[in-house]
Amino acid sequence: MAKLDKVVPGQAPTKMEWGSDVAAEMLRRIGIKYVALNPGASYRGFHDSLVNYLGNEDPGMLLCLHEDHVVSIAHGYAKVTDSPMGAVLHSNVGLLHGSMGIFNAYCDRMPMVVVGATGPVDGHKRRPWIDWIHTAKDQGALVRDFIKWDDEPRSAQATVEAFWRGAQLTRAEPRAPVYICLDAGLQETRLDTGIALGQAQRYQPSEPPRASQQAIEHLADTLLAARRPLLLFGRGSRDMQAWDLRIELAELLGASVMTSIRDRAVFPTEHPLMAVPPVYWLNPEAKAAVEQADVILSLDWVDLNGLLKQVWEDTGAMTATLAHASLDSQLHRGWSMDYFGLPPTDIPLQASPDAVVEQLVQVLRVRLGGQPRWQGERSSQPALPEYSAGSADEIAPRDIEVALQRLRGDLPISLAHATYGWAGDAFHCRGPLDFLGSDGGAGLAAGPGLTVGIALALKGSGRLVVSVMGDGDFLQGATALWTAARYELPALIIVSNNRSNFNDEMHQEAVARIRGRPVENRWIGQRIDDPAPDLAALARAQGVDGEGPVRNVPDLERAILRGLEAVKRGKPYFIDAHVATGYAIAPLSRGK
Structure with a gap:
């Protein structure tokens, strides 16, 4: 409490x-x-x-x-x-x-x-x-x-x-x-x-809609006939039974799996059936995994059509059979475009994705006689990730993720937030509370408040809340840390500080290239420097102990260890990590 x-x-x-x-x-x-x-x-x-x-x-x-x-x-x-x-x-x-x-x-x-x-x-x-x-x-x-x-x-x-x-x-x-x-x-x-x-038991929500048995049987037939099935796990609950059923579904089918950094953890990222690490945008390996699939099952994947268009500009050229289980259309209206493009779906399922997984697993257990098509070791226990070259002198954006993975050991860390352009290939998710997703609407100032709310929900659970956010996100939401200090909500907040609105620098560079203008001017009106805000002082002003700027990986590791110790004691802690400009995974930009 x-x-x-x-x-x-x-x-x-x-x-x-x-x-x-x-x-x-x-x-x-x-x-x-x-x-x-x-x-x-x-x-x-x-x-x-x-x-x-x-x-x-x-x-x-x-x-x-x-x-x-x-x-x-x-x-x-x-x-x-x-x-x-x-x-x-x-x-x-x-x-x-x-x-x-x-x-x-x-x-x-x-x-x-x-x-x-x-x-x-x-x-x-x-x-x-x-x-x-x-x-x-x-x-x-x-x-x-x-x-x-x-x-x-x-x-x-x-x-x-x-x-x-x-x-x-x-x-x-x-x-x-x-x-x-x-x-x-x-x-x-x-x-x-x-x-x-009135009485609470008389005003409960109904069970989420399930697919018809006929639709599930048809979907099971289609997946079992596939040579290269692909499961796109999107939105899903924090329920541990639902997590286990997703693993069982993938193993029953021997299917490749993809997940998104935009959503909360829904599948163990160390599992050998993961085709690629969790994605923002599709890299060449991810595009190949989608292109080679003959049956794709989307379980409430956010912006499914956007994913397909990264592989086929004309999604009508896609030859795979596409099934999509989602209730999201019930919220779709005309003002906000958060319904995304309309995917060319062969098997539409107006049903809860967790319910569809459960229904499919029940059918496949019978069809396969309890013998999954994949029977390997669930955890491949990959080697610890390596830091970037020059990490003794400079912090690359991905180095923060690497540091957290290398230092976590058996600590039950919940990653509350990640920066735009997070790599996703170093910090692994082993359970539904290991990663809590993005801000949803890409609105700055959310990172600090989200972290405080997650710390509130997990207080007393034994889990250690860690959040990584950009400097622009933190600066717009810094006073949320006062609430963490006032109510003793423990979390380690790390700012990946590139001293810039760097995503917009990339957009200005794209426009300059299209128009044949000097890209060297992309920084004007974007850099958060000269003077550089003292972020650690801002945190301390809210009652949160902090340090920084930290400028190299050895110092970053020591700062993270101090921060984790503070969180174990029930206190919030802040680190300002100065990173090189750039992204671990570059976001898409309109134009070239």
Whole structure:
């Protein structure tokens, strides 16, 4: 448990008395353990109810210094638990601040109960000026295109249904945030009648949809007839049984496997059936693995058509049979293009990918008589990766990943975040909590908050949280570390600091080449240098011990060991690692 603030001992209310008490009670009843918040007068009644009615327990309150951190912490928590946390945002201004984080969580398909406030809706109750500019007629419209559902209940009894429905929807696959807006006037209205609260067991989400038995049998026939089957494991739960079933499916078929750095760990990367290390963009070996496959099964792979187009510009030229199991189309609308290109699917399965794996395994066990087609040793125990040449004097971006793998030993490390362009070939995933994926929507400032939320979810588990992020990501989200310090949430944060918005340098170089202009100017308006921000000082200003800049690998190793010891003691720790400009894996850029 996080170190929560304790209320002054006294006589707590034994019954709900105010409209906001109903909302607070419902957060407890839907199973929310924590809420992150940045205070605001629009929900002062709700805040009082969380403290003086619930006693700051179930949910417990985590104060944040920015609304973006409020949401990203809840996002990180969901990455570990597959369950929602509460994120409380003040009126329209707080929602506007937090909307970037909500978009990230939506693109990442993570559950979250976002509680907002507006008003008072009744104009006669508004204070001059401030209550007017913090009131919106349809506040949910700000985020409606990248949430699953929203509501603004107009009575205490309607508040009950709003929370039951929101909890049910955010937990149901495909998961995504929901938003409930509380009228400030309603929060501060005294209840004059009893409220029917309902029972949690009657408002649970249904089991995720499964494929028909006929479809599973057909898919099994197709996979068993394949000479070179390929499994694309995309989104998947943190459930250990689901992890084991994915391994069993690959071994039953003797199929090659690919996974993505954009998603959480779904398959052991040291397994010999891994065709290539986890990918961002397809390297030549990955392209060959896709091109040579005669049957491809995608299990909720994010941007499946984008993967295919890296192999075939015209995906109609693909000869492999393509099966795709996903529920994601249930969230597809017109505003955001996060639905990606439409893949040419031969066997579409509108079903949960974890459920499809389970169904397939059951059929294949019978078909193969319990004799998997692959019966080798599961772990190849590869040699420790090597550092880059010149590592005694300089840190290459991949060297941070190499250092973590070389130093981890048997430590149960959870990699909370990785930089854009992470290599993926050195740090290995051996279980579903070894790597927690990306930010979802590629929005900067998420890395620090995600790390804090993951540390919150894993506190007391024995796992050591480590996060690697870029300097731009950290600088935009640095004050999230204050929440880690305040509530004693242990994590090692390493900034891979190239002193530049380097991805954009690459884009400026691409444009310059296309236009025949000097590429030497790509750095202008991009470099974060002269003066270089003192990142370790920023961390210390939030109450987190830190060091740096570290400029060579021997010093980096010693810093990481100090950081891991601090995390073992229950403290956050920070390292500023100055790395050479570049990427371990170069991202794609439009043009050449």
